Amino acid sequence: xxxxxxxxxxxxxxxxxxxxxxxxxxxxxxxxxxxxxxxxxxxxxxxxxxxxxxxxxxxxxxxxxxxxxxxxxxxxxxxxxxxxxxxxxxxxxxxxxxxxxxxxxxxxxxxxxxxxxxxxxxxxxxxxxxxxxxxxxxxxxxxxxxxxxxxxxxxxxxxxxxxxxxxxxxxxxxxxxxxxxxxxxxxxxxxxxxxxxxxxxxxxxxxxxxxxxxxxxxxxxxxxxxxxxxxxxxxxxxxxxxxxxxxxxxxxxxxxxxx
Amino acid sequence: xxxxxxxxxxxxxxxxxxxxxxxxxxxxxxxxxxxxxxxxxxxxxxxxxxxxxxxxxxxxxxxxxxxxxxxxxxxxxxxxxxxxxxxxxxxxxxxxxxxxxxxxxxxxxxxxxxxxxxxxxxxxxxxxxxxxxxxxxxxxxxxxxxxxxxxxxxxxxxxxxxxxxxxxxxxxxxxxxxxxxxxxxxxxxxxxxxxxxxxxxxxxxxxxxxxxxxxxxxxxxxxxxxxxxxxxxxxxxxxxxxxxxxxxxxxxxxxxxxxxxxxxxxxxxxxxxxxxxxxxxxxxxxxxxxxxxxxxxxxxxxxxxxxxxxxxxxxxxxxxxxxxxxxxxxxxxxxxxxxxxxxxxxxxxxxxxxxxxxxxxxxxxxxxxxxxxxxxxxx
Numbered sequence: 285x286x287x288x289x290x291x292x293x294x295x296x297x298x299x300x301x302x303x304x305x306x307x308x309x310x311x312x313x314x315x316x317x318x319x320x321x322x323x324x325x326x327x328x329x330x331x332x333x334x335x336x337x338x339x340x341x342x343x344x345x346x347x348x349x350x351x352x353x354x355x356x357x358x359x360x361x362x363x364x365x366x367x368x369x370x371x372x373x374x375x376x377x378x379x380x381x382x383x384x385x386x387x388x389x390x391x392x393x394x395x396x397x398x399x400x401x402x403x404x405x406x407x408x409x410x411x412x413x414x415x416x417x418x419x420x421x422x423x424x425x426x427x428x429x430x431x432x433x434x435x436x437x438x439x440x441x442x443x444x445x446x447x448x449x450x451x452x453x454x455x456x457x458x459x460x461x462x463x464x465x466x467x468x469x470x471x472x473x474x475x476x477x478x479x480x481x482x483x484x485x486x487x488x489x490x491x492x493x494x495x496x497x498x499x500x501x502x503x504x505x506x507x508x509x510x511x512x513x514x515x516x517x518x519x520x521x522x523x524x525x526x527x528x529x530x531x532x533x534x535x536x537x538x539x540x541x542x543x
Numbered sequence: 544x545x546x547x548x549x550x551x552x553x554x555x556x557x558x559x560x561x562x563x564x565x566x567x568x569x570x571x572x573x574x575x576x577x578x579x580x581x582x583x584x585x586x587x588x589x590x591x592x593x594x595x596x597x598x599x600x601x602x603x604x605x606x607x608x609x610x611x612x613x614x615x616x617x618x619x620x621x622x623x624x625x626x627x628x629x630x631x632x633x634x635x636x637x638x639x640x641x642x643x644x645x646x647x648x649x650x651x652x653x654x655x656x657x658x659x660x661x662x663x664x665x666x667x668x669x670x671x672x673x674x675x676x677x678x679x680x681x682x683x684x685x686x687x688x689x690x691x692x693x694x695x696x697x698x699x700x701x702x703x704x705x706x707x708x709x710x711x712x713x714x715x716x717x718x719x720x721x722x723x724x725x726x727x728x729x730x731x732x733x734x735x736x737x738x739x740x741x742x743x744x745x746x747x748x749x750x751x752x753x754x755x756x757x758x759x760x761x762x763x764x765x766x767x768x769x770x771x772x773x774x775x776x777x778x779x780x781x782x783x784x785x786x787x788x789x790x791x792x793x794x795x796x797x798x799x800x801x802x803x804x805x806x807x808x809x810x811x812x813x814x815x816x817x818x819x820x821x822x823x824x825x826x827x828x829x830x831x832x833x834x835x836x837x838x839x840x841x842x843x844x845x846x847x848x849x850x851x852x853x854x855x856x857x858x859x860x861x862x863x864x865x866x867x868x869x870x871x872x873x874x875x876x877x878x879x880x881x882x883x884x885x886x887x888x889x890x891x892x893x894x895x896x897x898x899x900x901x902x903x904x905x906x907x908x909x910x911x912x913x914x915x916x917x918x919x920x921x922x
Contacts, residue, residue, distance in 0.1 A: 305746070305804050311753045331845040354808075354845045376745040396749035439883045442872055442901060449872070449901040449909075453883045455722070506718070509711060513582060524715065527637070528571070 296324045297413055300344040302335035302361060303328070303374060304353045308395060312348060312374070315397050319406045332356025339365055346409055348393070350374045359428045366420040370409060390423065437490040441469055443476030450476060458507040458526050460485055462500030472525035495539055497521065497532040511540055573634070588629050588696075592621035595692075623664045628657025628693045632700065647701060654693045662686045747800055754803075765803050772796040784892045787829075787863070788820035791852070794829035798850065801837055808847025809837070815854040815863075822854075822861045822915060825888035831881045832865040832911045840869020840908055848908070861917050868908040872901075882911075889913065 299316065303309035309328050316323060323346075327338035332355035339347065339361070347369045349358035362371045373385065373392040385392045393405055441452045452469060461468040462482040469476045486494075486502055496502050503521060510522040519532035519540055532540065596617030631653045639649045747769050754762030772793060791813065798811045833850055841848045848868045855862055882899070889897040896916045904910045 305750070306806055307750055307753050307757075307803075308746075310757070311749075333845060352842070354843055354847070376743075376749065377741040395745055396752050444903075447902060449903055451882060451886065451899060451901045453886055455883075509714075515582065515585070524711070529574070 296322060297346065298326045298342055298344040299323050299346040299348065300326060300335065300338050300342060300369075301328045301348045302332070302338075302353060302358065303348070303350040304330050305350075306330065308397075311397055312393075315399060315402055316348075316406070319399070319403050320410070332358075332361050335361045336364060339369070344369050345413060346370045346372065348372050348374050359424055362420060363424055365417075366424065367417055370412060370417045371420060372405060372409070385427075390420070390427070438485075438488045441476075441478060443469055443478050445476065452476065454489075455504075455506070457504050458523050459501060459503040459530060460494075470526065495536075497530060497536045497539070499533065501530055503530055572637075584629065584633075588625055589622070591696075592625055593618050595621040595625075620665050624658060624661040624689050625693060625696070627661040627664070628654040628696075631657040631660075632697065643701075643705070647697075650697055650701070651694060654697050655690060658686060658690045658693050662689070746804065750803060761803065765800065768796045768799040768803075772800060784823040785826045786820060787815065787822040787824050787854070787861075790824050790826060790829045791815060791820065793827065794833050794852065797830050797833060805837075805841075805847060808845075809841060809850070810848075811850040811852070813852050815852060816856075819854045819856055819861050819917075822863075822917060823892065824863070824913070824915060825885065825892050828885050828888065828913065829863075829865065831885050832913075835881055835911070836865060836867035836869065836909065840867040840871065842869075844870055856917060859917055860914050863913040863915070864910055865913075866904050866908060866910040868904060868906075871903060871907050871909055885913075889915070 297320075301309055301312055301316075303312060309330070313325050313328060316325065326342040326344055327334075329335035329338050332353045334355075335347075335349070335353070336356065338344070347361075347365050349361055349365075349371060351358040351373055352375075353361075358373060362373075365371055371390065373390060374395065375382075375385075375392060376395040382392075391405055391408060393402055437454075439454050441454065441457070442449050443452060444450070452471060456471045458470045458472060460482060461470065463477065465479065465481060466477045467480050467482050467485055469478055482500055482502060486496055489502065493504055493506055494502050495505055503523075507523050507525065508521050509524040512520050512522070514520055519537050521530040521532060523530070596614055596619075599617035599620050632650055635653045636650065639653075640646050747765070751762055751765050751769065754765055756762075795813065798809075802809045802811070829852060833852070836850050841850070851864075851866045853864045853866075882901075886899045889899055893915055898914050900912050900914075902910045902912065
């Protein structure tokens with residue numbers, strides 16, 4: 285009778301492990317086999333692409349996903365598994381990840397694997413296995429934003445000069461100037477072009493040091509040595525190590541009112 | 544992995560360096576010069592001219608100005624004497640020599656030319672004044688007092704300029720010191736943080752534990768690498784840097800740990816001659832570069848790749864190259880503190896004598912090249 289009610293219990297529960305470090309993948313498999321003998325591990329994937337393939341091929345009920353994997357991250361794989369499989373993330377201790385998981389109420393296991401904690405995860409999975417896996421779409425979006433590197437401001441820029449890739453630390457940049465689709469990065473000694481719009485850049489720069497002063501100009505205020513007005517009443521910025529003078533356009537003039 | 548990882552490789556862009564047409568650069572130069580002509584200077588000059596106008600309008604016998612018209616005439620005359628040298632100095636000042644004596648001479652000549660031009664201008668105005676019966680204004684007399692006054696104005700300008708420059712230099716020096724201090728502490732913090740980064744630490748510990756169950760010899764090796772790597776946390780922060788030998792040991796310990804974790808996906812080569820192993824480098828420099836190579840270059844690739852550390856000597860300098868054959872930079876913006884800090888710490892250790900540069904590897908990957916003097920800077 286129970287068979288008719290939940291067909292999932294008849295077929296063995298299939299699980300996929302996606303973990304790039306073979307030693308740890310082995311361990312996880314072993315621990316899971318011991319805790320949940322009925323579980324059949326259908327595949328162990330060593331990278332994101334393999335995980336995706338296994339996902340299509342085996343349609344597992346449960347997937348254990350390492351977050352940091354080559355090819356595709358665990359989050360990207362989870363997007364495809366969302367709504368089809370129950371997702372459990374596997375991660376080593378990481379402040380950001382843990383905070384994100386706690387808030388998102390996603391199931392996760394930590395490395396090194398702890399048998400008692402894993403037993404808890406297994407219990408929860410067993411309870412949920414008959415139900416339809418949750419749709420993780422919005423949750424994953426929030427997670428990837430939290431885990432994204434974009435959580436910090438730009439610290440350096442690479443720009444090509446011929447075959448050489450030049451490293452410019454952000455402190456050395458005097459100002460950025462829009463140049464069609466490119467942006468000119470100006471330091472005391474030289475100018476470089478990068479394929480980024482000034483708007484993109486503006487979002488990635490630390491607003492406490494980099495001020496937009498014009499539709500096409502973002503200046504490093506640590507490099508400004510003086511402000512004056514010209515005969516037309518425009519505000520002009522003088523720079524410490526550059527000869528040129530940067531005009532401040534009217535919509536941004538309020539930034540300097542207090543000075 | 545950043546979300547932009549699958550976008551086009553921005554970093555491969557070869558930047559054309561646009562040549563500025565001469566007319567454009569002239570326009571820019573003039574704009575720049577005129578920007579120095581501030582309201583402040585113009586107002587001071589006008590105020591001075593108004594006062595001087597009184598003097599001019601007094602006529603040959605002295606006494607009060609004969610009329611408002613005469614006074615206005617005087618002001619006009621003064622303006623025509625002094626505005627040309629002011630404009631001329633503003634235009635020429637940015638191009639004049641920097642050293643004080645030639646600068647003064649050049650600007651004095653410019654002022655003289657300006658006054659001469661103004662005097663000529665006034666000759667024309669004088670004729671108009673005569674037709675208006677403002678007789679007095681025709682008797683300005685010799686241009687020499689005018690020149691003298693304009694030179695006094697120049698002297699005030701030069702004095703203020705020097706004062707401002709000195710102030711700026713002091714400000715810059717203080718700023719530089721502060722920046723250096725900030726970078727030092729940031730670098731120290733970053734070194735400690737990357738060494739005890741929990742994610743790395745717990746992952747490695749997970750390996751140690753598992754390997755002790757399955758392959759005790761490998762587990763012991765892993766633990767040995769790990770303790771060597773962590774043991775370096777104590778003496779890392781030294782102002783004078785450490786020997787390349789020590790830093791290499793640390794990097795190799797790190798590479799060994801990563802090789803156990805990544806298995807066949809990571810291989811590495813060391814090609815550093817013994818003779819160069821005494822070179823002073825900032826602590827953890829190699830590890831930071833290797834970490835970057837693995838994290839951004841090899842780790843995202845399912846097939847992994849090779850990290851190579853090589854060094855060679857050339858004319859008083861040692862070149863240390865950390866290269867990989869990974870995927871290369873995927874974006875030309877980075878938020879990692881590692882590279883920026885290596886650069887800052889190199890600057891602290893060797894001042895301008897050291898450099899860090901990056902280039903595209905062939906056929907792919909990143910080459911980080913560090914150049915340091917083979918002998919430490921004499922103190």
